[in-house]
Amino acid sequence: MKISQYPRLFGLLLAGVLAAIAAPVPAAGEEEAAWNGGLKQKYFADQPIEESNAVIELTAPYRAEDPALVPVSVTAKIPQTADRYIKTITLVIDNNPTPFAAAFHFTPDSGKADVAMRLRVNSYTHVRAIAETSDGKLTMSKAFVKASGGCSAPIGADLEAAMARLGKMKFKLDGDKLALQQPNLTQLLISHPNITGMQMDQISRLVKPAHFVQDVKVSFNGKPIMTAQTDIAVSAGPNFRFYFVPQQPGELKAEIKDNTGQSFAYAQAVTP
Amino acid sequence: MSRSLAGVAMVLAVAAASLQEASALELKEIAAGIFVHQGLHELPDAHNHGEIANIGFVVGSRCVAVIDTGGSPEQGRELKAAVERTTRVPVCYVVNTHVHPDHIYGNRAFRQPGVTFVGHRKLAQAMAVRAPFYLEKAQRELNNGLTRDDFIPPDQTVQDRLELDLGGRRLILTAHGPAHTDTDLSLFDDQTQILWLADLLFEGHVPVVDGSLSGWLKELEKLRSVQAKRAIPGHGPVVSDWPAAADAELHYLTRLREEVRGLVKQGKTLEQALEQASRSSRGDWQLFDEFHKRNVSSGFAEAEWEEP
Numbered sequence: 001m002k003i004s005q006y007p008r009l010f011g012l013l014l015a016g017v018l019a020a021i022a023a024p025v026p027a028a029g030e031e032e033a034a035w036n037g038g039l040k041q042k043y044f045a046d047q048p049i050e051e052s053n054a055v056i057e058l059t060a061p062y063r064a065e066d067p068a069l070v071p072v073s074v075t076a077k078i079p080q081t082a083d084r085y086i087k088t089i090t091l092v093i094d095n096n097p098t099p100f101a102a103a104f105h106f107t108p109d110s111g112k113a114d115v116a117m118r119l120r121v122n123s124y125t126h127v128r129a130i131a132e133t134s135d136g137k138l139t140m141s142k143a144f145v146k147a148s149g150g151c152s153a154p155i156g157a158d159l160e161a162a163m164a165r166l167g168k169m170k171f172k173l174d175g176d177k178l179a180l181q182q183p184n185l186t187q188l189l190i191s192h193p194n195i196t197g198m199q200m201d202q203i204s205r206l207v208k209p210a211h212f213v214q215d216v217k218v219s220f221n222g223k224p225i226m227t228a229q230t231d232i233a234v235s236a237g238p239n240f241r242f243y244f245v246p247q248q249p250g251e252l253k254a255e256i257k258d259n260t261g262q263s264f265a266y267a268q269a270v271t272p
Numbered sequence: 273m274s275r276s277l278a279g280v281a282m283v284l285a286v287a288a289a290s291l292q293e294a295s296a297l298e299l300k301e302i303a304a305g306i307f308v309h310q311g312l313h314e315l316p317d318a319h320n321h322g323e324i325a326n327i328g329f330v331v332g333s334r335c336v337a338v339i340d341t342g343g344s345p346e347q348g349r350e351l352k353a354a355v356e357r358t359t360r361v362p363v364c365y366v367v368n369t370h371v372h373p374d375h376i377y378g379n380r381a382f383r384q385p386g387v388t389f390v391g392h393r394k395l396a397q398a399m400a401v402r403a404p405f406y407l408e409k410a411q412r413e414l415n416n417g418l419t420r421d422d423f424i425p426p427d428q429t430v431q432d433r434l435e436l437d438l439g440g441r442r443l444i445l446t447a448h449g450p451a452h453t454d455t456d457l458s459l460f461d462d463q464t465q466i467l468w469l470a471d472l473l474f475e476g477h478v479p480v481v482d483g484s485l486s487g488w489l490k491e492l493e494k495l496r497s498v499q500a501k502r503a504i505p506g507h508g509p510v511v512s513d514w515p516a517a518a519d520a521e522l523h524y525l526t527r528l529r530e531e532v533r534g535l536v537k538q539g540k541t542l543e544q545a546l547e548q549a550s551r552s553s554r555g556d557w558q559l560f561d562e563f564h565k566r567n568v569s570s571g572f573a574e575a576e577w578e579e580p
Contacts (some may be wrong), residue, residue, distance in 0.1 A: 061546075065566040067405075069573055071542045097404070118542060118573075122405055123412075151316070151372040151482065153402040157570050158450040158484045165577065172539065187541075189576060195401070237573055241541065 031126060031144065034094040043092060043100065047138055049130060053077065055139040056089060056113070058129040064121050067147035067154035069235050073116035074129045074141070080106065086113035088132040093233055095125035097196070101233035104242070110225055111183030111245035118235040120154035121147040155195070156236030165191035167264030171252050178270045183243040188218060188254055190238040190264075213238050215257040221250035246270070297350040299358075302510045303464040303502065305331040305441070307358060309351070311507060313477045313558040316343060316374060321416035323347045325374035326470070326506055329355055330461060332438020335364035339459060339468055340506075341378030344416035348378020365390055365436055367445065368426065369470030369506070370453045371398040372482070373406055377416065379424040390434070391426030392447045392455040399423050430457060448472065450484035451491040452506075458495065467500035467514060475508025478557035478564060479521050485529050485571040486578070492522055524553055532571040533578065545572045 040049070057075045064070040074089055085108045091101040106113040113131075121127065128142040147154065156162070168191040178184060190213060197210035216228040216238075225244040244252075253267040299307040308328040316322035322343030329338045329351070336355055341348045355363060366382045368391045369375055376399070379389065392398075403423050410418040428434070430447040441463035448456040452471040459468040472488075472495065474480070481488060496515035503514040511517035527550075535545045549568040554560045 065546065066569040069542070069569050071546070073543070116541070116543075123408065151374065151480065152566065152570075153405045155401055155405075157482055158454055158487065158574070160454070161450070161484065161574075161577070168577075174539070176539070191577060235573075237577070239542075239573075239576075 031094075034099070035092075035126065035128070039092060039094060039099055043090065044130065044138060049138040049140050051140050051142070053141050055133060056086065056129055056131040056141050058127065058141040058143050060127050060143040060145050062144065062146060064145050064147045066152055067121050068152060068156040070119045070121045070127075070145060070147065071116065072119050072127060072143075073241070074114060074131075076113040076131075078133075080108045080110050080113055082108045083134075085110075085134050086131050087134050089113065089115055090130045090132075091117075091119070091233075092128045092130070093119065093121060093125055094128070095123040096120070096233050097122065098231055098233060100231050101127075102228055102230040104226060104228045104240075106226060106242075107224065109223065109245055110243055112243040114185075114241070114243055115226075116241040118237075118239050120156075120233050120235055121145050122154050123147060156193070159193040159195060159236055162191050162193045162236050166193075167191065167256070167262070169254050169256070169264065169266035171254070171268045171270070173270060178246055178249060178272045180246055180248065180272055183245055185241060185243055186252065187239065187241045188216075190216075190254070190256060192236070192238060192256075192258065194232060194234055194236045194238055196232045209260075211258060211260060213256050213258050215255075216240070217255045218242075218244075219253050219255075220244050220246060221248075222253075297347070297354045299328060299354055300510075302504070303461075303466050306461065306464060306466055306504075307331070307354070308504055308510060309354075310509060311343075311374070313507060315559065315562055316414055318413060318415040321346065322374055322377060322410065322414045324507070325372075326504060326508075327351060327375070327378070328504075329358075329363075330438060330441070330443060331359050331361055332441045334361065334439025335437075336361050337365040337367055337436055337438055337443055338363055338382060339367050340369055340375040340470060341366060341382060343374035343377050344414070345378060345380055345418060345422050346416065348381035351378055352381045361439075363387055364438070367391070367436075367443075367457065367459065368395060369457045369459075369468075370455045371395060371402060372453065372471065373410065373414075375470065375506070376424075377410070377418055377422055380422045383424055388428050389424055389426045390428045390430065390436070390445065392457050393429045393431050395429065395455045396425035398453070398455045399425050448491045449487050451488035452480065453483040456483065456491070460498065460500070465499065465501040466504065467495070467498055467502070468504045469495065469506070470504070471506030473503060473505035473508075473511075473518060474521055475505045475511060475517065476558050477507035478560045478562075479524055479567070480563050481525075481528075481567045481570050485525060485532070485567075485574055489522070489525050489529065492518060492525070496522075520556060524557070527553065528567055528571050529575070532568060532575040535572060536575045536578075542569065542572055545569070 172187040174185040194212040311324040327340040436443040
């Protein structure tokens with residue numbers, strides 16, 4: 001090994017020089033290539049989208065510690081009033097195999113159209129949240145995320161455990177108590193592997209179909225407070241935080257359906 | 273050809289020759305017939321090409337078993353050359369101790385008639401699910417020439433336990449429940465009483481939880497009762513004081529679990545958990561900043577489902 005130190009160093013230096021010559025300089029706006037080159041058109045056709053943090057603001061870590069569990073939150077900057085409110089927030093991850101991550105639908109009764117979740121991020125990519133307000137206007141907030149995490153992959157750990165509890169759900173209220181006539185933050189936890197199908201069957205000679213949550217509907221005393229369409233970018237063990245305004249004590253109910261057609265429901269009584 | 277181009281060509285030729293010369297993999301015979309190459313505590317990158325793990329082989333009278341093949345196709349070829357320099361006994365088995373890139377990317381060098389690839393019952397599936405992402409990441413970050421053909425799933429799987437007869441010595445392979453990953457194998461050599469733990473044991477390099485925090489503690493408990501003369505970690509030096517050598521890892525994982533359970537109990541969000549996670553064991557480990565938060569993240573998500 002002693003003799004080889006120098007040539008190895010030399011090789012590295014040379015490789016560095018060659019890389020410096022060959023490496024493409026990222027052109028300005030290259031990070032927008034996927035979005036402008038088709039994604040925007042695919043999800044929003046020709047509708048104008050204003051880029052600003054005035055309606056919603058997306059928060060995501062610049063460096064994602066675990067690509068399987070990237071915490072992403074959207075904060076609403078306008079109140080939910082009957083006159084003007086946020087109807088839908090759509091999450092898109094430009095460079096994921098399936099860029100569409102989720103779309104959340106709110107009502108004036110949501111109180112506050114904040115939503116937080118955990119996403120799988122495959123690469124270095126923009127994550128975008130696009131809000132549609134009740135006047136039909138679209139506003140986008142975005143963040144750039146570098147998924148790292150060394151050896152881990154954006155799959156998730158121990159999916160068998162999630163599978164063993166398939167469909168189990170729970171709600172967690174902030175402070176475990178209901179506060180009447182004001183927005184209450186609640187968290188919905190769903191046990192589901194939320195897994196993509198196998199893309200390289202020739203490796204394993206196994207076929208494993210995709211299995212993920214597609215529809216989420218949350219209601220309080222029978223009245224819908226949040227509904228969502230979700231896809232495989234949502235992490236295993238889907239986890240959503242959002243608000244609702246209770247007028248009296250009652251029952252929070254979640255109903256979910258996955259792509260195999262399986263449905264699960266769960267109800268939890270909540271009191272002040 | 274212009275003079276400068278000719279110059280570049282000559283430099284390239286010299287560099288190529290030098291690189292070939294540089295390709296001898298350093299291995300130590302840590303016990304009779306057990307050879308280990310110790311990796312460096314680095315993040316996989318374009319300079320080390322992902323060659324960071326401990327890898328090696330065990331020589332019997334009839335067969336060689338390769339234990340992990342390295343972090344790049346080139347390191348696999350170097351390991352194969354090292355086997356051939358060391359013994360004329362043929363390679364019969366290639367054992368992949370788990371799905372992580374630094375342990376499986378050298379597989380292709382050993383693919384030939386007579387060689388059986390051995391792995392955990394879940395390894396093929398884990399490879400298939402991760403391959404598209406791993407491939408893209410290798411091409412973006414590792415500069416090691418990885419292709420999809422470098423992913424070679426096991427021909428023979430370990431359900432719970434499997435013995436490989438190498439001639440004069442037996443390797444006992446145990447398939448573990450989710451721990452470091454959900455595809456962990458450990459090996460025990462009956463001749464030398466050496467326990468090859470791969471990434472079930474980290475020495476110096478902070479443990480990385482990519483399977484199950486509670487599961488790892490459970491498996492570690494079992495492994496600590498194994499009577500072994502020495503233990504081989506997946507990262508860090510071979511240790512002779514088993515099971516005391518696992519104390520640091522046990523301590524780290526135990527504290528991590530206490531902490532994430534506490535954060536869940538206090539009703540913290542994942543974001544808050546990542547911000548508030550204690551860094552008190554930072555001084556004990558290398559690469560702490562690179563991996564601790566991701567351990568908090570996956571440990572927190574696991575703890576959320578441990579309570580009623």
